Amino acid sequence: MAHVRPSERTQRVPPSGIRRFFELAEEIDDVISLGVGEPDFTAPWSAREAAIDSLERGKTSYTANRGMKELRNAIAANVAERYDLDYDPDEEIIVTAGASEAIDVAFRALVDPGDRVAVAQPSYISYVPGVIFAGGDPLRVPTREADDFKLTPEVLDEHGADEADALVLCYPNNPTGAIMTREELAPIAAFAREHDLTVLSDEIYAELTYGREHTSIATLPGMRERTVVFNGFSKAYAMTGLRLGYALAPPETISAMNRIHQYSLLSAPTTAQYAALDALEHGEGAVAEMRTQYDRRRRFVLSRFGEMGIECFEAEGAFYVFPESPWPDAEAFAEALLDEQRVAVVPGDVFGAGGEGHLRVSYATGLDDLREAMDRIEAFLE
Amino acid sequence: MSVRDEVLSLLCENARHSIADLARLTDADESEVEETIEELEAEGVIRGYGAVVDWRRTDDEPVRALVECNVTLDRETGYDDIADRLAKFPEVESLRLVSGDYDFSMGVRADSMGEVSRFVAEKVAPVPEITQTVTHYLMATYKEQGIEFDDGHDDDDRLSVSP
Numbered sequence: 001m002a003h004v005r006p007s008e009r010t011q012r013v014p015p016s017g018i019r020r021f022f023e024l025a026e027e028i029d030d031v032i033s034l035g036v037g038e039p040d041f042t043a044p045w046s047a048r049e050a051a052i053d054s055l056e057r058g059k060t061s062y063t064a065n066r067g068m069k070e071l072r073n074a075i076a077a078n079v080a081e082r083y084d085l086d087y088d089p090d091e092e093i094i095v096t097a098g099a100s101e102a103i104d105v106a107f108r109a110l111v112d113p114g115d116r117v118a119v120a121q122p123s124y125i126s127y128v129p130g131v132i133f134a135g136g137d138p139l140r141v142p143t144r145e146a147d148d149f150k151l152t153p154e155v156l157d158e159h160g161a162d163e164a165d166a167l168v169l170c171y172p173n174n175p176t177g178a179i180m181t182r183e184e185l186a187p188i189a190a191f192a193r194e195h196d197l198t199v200l201s202d203e204i205y206a207e208l209t210y211g212r213e214h215t216s217i218a219t220l221p222g223m224r225e226r227t228v229v230f231n232g233f234s235k236a237y238a239m240t241g242l243r244l245g246y247a248l249a250p251p252e253t254i255s256a257m258n259r260i261h262q263y264s265l266l267s268a269p270t271t272a273q274y275a276a277l278d279a280l281e282h283g284e285g286a287v288a289e290m291r292t293q294y295d296r297r298r299r300f301v302l303s304r305f306g307e308m309g310i311e312c313f314e315a316e317g318a319f320y321v322f323p324e325s326p327w328p329d330a331e332a333f334a335e336a337l338l339d340e341q342r343v344a345v346v347p348g349d350v351f352g353a354g355g356e357g358h359l360r361v362s363y364a365t366g367l368d369d370l371r372e373a374m375d376r377i378e379a380f381l382e
Numbered sequence: 383m384s385v386r387d388e389v390l391s392l393l394c395e396n397a398r399h400s401i402a403d404l405a406r407l408t409d410a411d412e413s414e415v416e417e418t419i420e421e422l423e424a425e426g427v428i429r430g431y432g433a434v435v436d437w438r439r440t441d442d443e444p445v446r447a448l449v450e451c452n453v454t455l456d457r458e459t460g461y462d463d464i465a466d467r468l469a470k471f472p473e474v475e476s477l478r479l480v481s482g483d484y485d486f487s488m489g490v491r492a493d494s495m496g497e498v499s500r501f502v503a504e505k506v507a508p509v510p511e512i513t514q515t516v517t518h519y520l521m522a523t524y525k526e527q528g529i530e531f532d533d534g535h536d537d538d539d540r541l542s543v544s545p
């Protein structure tokens with residue numbers, strides 16, 4: 001008999017659909033996976049060396065709760081230069097164990113039991129559980145393919161987001177690869193101001209846009225004071241395993257987040273902070289090179305899908321495309337493709353409302369494998 | 383990047399990309415890619431295509447050496463003239479004019495150390511403008527044209543499906 005009874009809130013979160021596909025894929029040999037949500041590159045050597053060097057110098061203690069001062073300074077300088085975001089390194093930045101921790105802490109710091117949090121979907125799978133763990137009520141707002149999966153005030157209205165306390169959005173988006181321009185963000189910002197919503201903006205893919213520069217919603221008029229921006233090193237610098245991210249927000253928000261972070265984490269991993277500092281100082285070339293490679297693969301995959309007659313809107317960010325499933329049942333298609341051709345893709349509904357009938361195809365995979373995977377998909381369709 | 387720059391950069395990474403794939407990778411038409419390559423070849427930008435080989439893994443690893451050459455110039459003879467003569471020898475794989483303590487850095491390849499030595503002694507050193515040569519035999523190659531010659535144990539250890 002079990003002596004431990006899991007809390008009711010853990011039971012409110014259903015098992016992850018990603019997990020199920022992972023288990024299916026693990027059972028088959030020689031799978032080419034287009035189902036991976038992290039870069040296939042390794043962290044820039046210079047950043048890795050900085051981490052090693054920090055260990056050699058014995059930098060193995062905790063850092064300040066909010067992260068090393070030098071790192072916060074470097075983050076402030078970087079986001080100012082890259083995205084026109086102006087944040088005080090002492091009061092408005094907190095360094096966390098991945099953007100994941102920042103997101104979790106933000107929900108716990110900002111959401112009270114019963115608060116409604118609108119989550120634009122399809123999107124990264126942590127937001128809804130995060131809201132639930134914080135005691136809030138998630139409100140799923142599906143974006144539409146007709147809008148290229150960009151969020152619009154119409155869908156916010158239609159799904160009752162005007163009644164919500166907060167709004168979570170993620171552009172460039174996982175899983176769709178959609179981005180939003182300043183013009184497209186403007187009505188969302190207006191909606192947030194009008195209905196007094198706190199905005200949680202996950203911008204972890206900000207460095208990975210192809211053609212158009214990233215715009216942060218926090219740079220729109222009247223938005224800075226109501227927005228928390230999440231970013232990190234996992235995607236841009238291929239540093240997923242180092243677990244380092246950060247949040248940018250006004251002082252009261254960062255203070256509230258730090259109140260939780262200081263007890264749950266104390267401080268983000270020190271070695272990773274040294275790697276991140278180096279990445280900000282010397283990583284620009286590596287990021288540009290990875291962006292070039294991703295962009296080529298993006299075009300390659302979009303072209304191949306086009307030739308196969310698979311409908312796919314032109315994703316402009318992250319490292320995903322989100323084609324329509326050739327069969328109406330995307331899950332059945334993904335399973336059959338895995339079974340018969342050993343290619344893993346993820347059915348879109350795993351990422352929430354609006355993802356049905358689609359597939360997330362990650363191009364964070366070398367060109368040779370990508371080519372082979374596309375050949376196999378083509379063979380499967382014939 | 384222009385299509386021309388993109389095509390060039392892609393071919394440097396992998397000269398075996400098909401025209402169709404190059405078109406997909408650059409978002410250009412196949413005909414445009416084909417014309418671009420023809421242009422690059424005609425203009426002498428692209429000089430050839432070859433494989434990057436780790437000779438240690440073959441049965442007949444050739445002997446290679448880097449030969450530093452010092453030269454004296456006079457009114458009639460410039461670097462280009464000397465380079466022209468040296469480059470004609472099939473044993474010379476690469477030839478570069480460099481700054482620093484010597485003038486030319488010459489890559490030589492032959493079937494044995496004896497052959498390399500004979501070549502330097504009998505063909506290079508006697509060139510009147512060459513005042514000195516220093517021969518370095520290559521002992522191991524770790525990286526060439528951006529490709530590391532390690533054991534390739536950079537297996538993909540990512541989870542096969544992740545959020």
Ligand SMILES: Cc1ncc(COP(=O)(O)O)c(C=O)c1O
Pocket residue numbers: 037038097098099100101124170173174202204231232233234240243244245545
């Ligand atoms: C949209 C999005 N946000 C956050 C994360 C988590 O990032 P981190 O590694 O910084 O925790 C991911 C990882 O897949 C992601 O796709």
